Amino acid sequence: MxxxxxxxxxxxxxxxxxxxxxxxxxxxxxxxxxxxxxxxxxxxxxxxxxxxxxxxxxxxxxxxxxxxxxxxxxxxxxxxxxxxxTTNHTAFFRERHHFDHLRKDVLPKLVQERSNRRGRIRIWSSACSSGEEPYTIAASCRDVLGSRSDLDFRILATDIDTDILVRAEAGIYPAELFERLPPDVKPMLKFDGAPGRTEVRISDDLRRLIAFKRLNLIETWPMRGPFDVIFCRNVFIYFDTQTKASILDRFVALLAPGGFLYLGHSESLPQPHPQLRLIGRTIYERIP
Ligand SMILES: C[S@@+](CC[C@H](N)C(=O)[O-])C[C@H]1O[C@@H](n2cnc3c(N)ncnc32)[C@H](O)[C@@H]1O
The missing domain is CATH 1.10.155.10 (Chemotaxis receptor methyltransferase CheR, N-terminal domain)
Structure with missing residues (x-):
């Protein structure tokens, strides 16, 4: 040897x-x-x-x-x-007031407006990280929309980080994350996996509502919109005022009039925007 x-x-x-x-x-x-x-x-x-x-x-x-x-x-x-x-920290139902607003104030109105026209509803999670945010959006929407098929409803989930997008798309998470959810929202987040499993996968029904794509917020965006809701949470904190202002203008251009923009808890607009009105905790409405 x-x-x-x-x-x-x-x-x-x-x-x-x-x-x-x-x-x-x-x-x-x-x-x-x-x-x-x-x-x-x-x-x-x-x-x-x-x-x-x-x-x-x-x-x-x-x-x-x-x-x-x-x-x-x-x-x-x-x-x-x-x-x-990149910092990818995120969680299911993080900053829960946004999802409560989405379920109670936004979706019922959109459903009413768009029902009889096979209406299109679009939501964008613009810094989706490992997927907890878009899956929470999907779960909140399913809770309101049920299984109705008369609406063309889709979620776009994007992030710059290609590694984290692979994880997001797989939709597999430690089972304990679901165990820790508040009891009133827990049933919304449907997953496949037998009791006792350490890992579970978000149900097909929720996964197929979402398209995951790589997108760098500071580059050009291929989407034409309009979006009814844009989530841009806990990413503005990494940008300077100039970058935030330029992204914000482009969000406004893609938001439907009456649509909503959600920012993270410690974030605010770099400066007041003539087409955005603050209507709740880091919730902005696009005014026509
Ligand atoms: C802290 S996480 C926020 C996740 C989720 N929005 C939330 O609030 O829980 C920030 C995410 O922003 C993404 N990010 C950073 N710079 C970006 C950029 N230029 N374009 C797109 N995504 C970016 C990171 O990859 C990371 O996944």
Missing amino acids: SRSSLMPVQPAVTDVTLTRDDMGFIAKLVYEQAGIVIREHKEAMTRGRLARRVKALGLGSVAEYCAFLKTPAAQDELPELINAV
């Missing part, structure tokens, strides 16, 4: 030192690619996230990774970099 086969396998050591220059380089690149502003106090978090890419590429240090990103060969790495730096 050779000496090396007796030695314990040492994990490769990754040098995660992030110099000021490299931090500046990464922050600029991420801003250009995704509009995400990485502030200086996020340095430790950024280092940790870059270390994942360093390991995946078999490199030895964050410095080496930054040098690689400066080469033309790094074009394919850019989406991976963005996947690594």
Whole structure:
């Protein structure tokens, strides 16, 4: 037996030192690619996230990774970099007041208006992360619409992060997430999976209401709208005022008059918008 086969396998050591220059380089690149502003106090978090890419590429240090990103060969790495730096925290029925508003104030009106014309209802979850938001929208809509087929009802769910979209589309979650839901909303979120399973899958009936696509909010959008409701929650916090204002104008252009925009709990409009009226907690109505 050779000496090396007796030695314990040492994990490769990754040098995660992030110099000021490299931090500046990464922050600029991420801003250009995704509009995400990485502030200086996020340095430790950024280092940790870059270390994942360093390991995946078999490199030895964050410095080496930054040098690689400066080469033309790094074009394919850019989406991976963005996947690594995005924050994907989300939850079913997160900021529940939006779903209560959707179920009680928005959908019944839309159903009444559109029923006899095989009406089109469109909802966009514009930073959908791992899918909890669009599946909660689907569950809320099913609760109101039942199984009626006289409406052309669809949800578009988009995100910049290709890894998280794969998870979202699969619709598989730890069963305990469902166990922890408040009892009055729990029955809405239908899933397949025998009792006692550690993982369950969102039911086909809810999954088929949603189309998942990659979309970068700072690039051009292929959709023509109109949307009756747009969810843009907990992503504006990563953008600067200029980026938020430009995205907001484009949301307004895609929102049907009388449609609604939901922002996250700590978010607000970068400046008052002449076509948006605040009507509830981070709920804006598009005025004609
Ligand atoms: C914190 S999650 C919010 C998820 C969900 N909307 C919620 O409120 O629970 C933020 C999401 O925004 C996405 N994101 C960040 N920059 C983006 C961009 N430029 N275009 C589209 N999505 C982006 C991230 O990938 C991440 O999944």
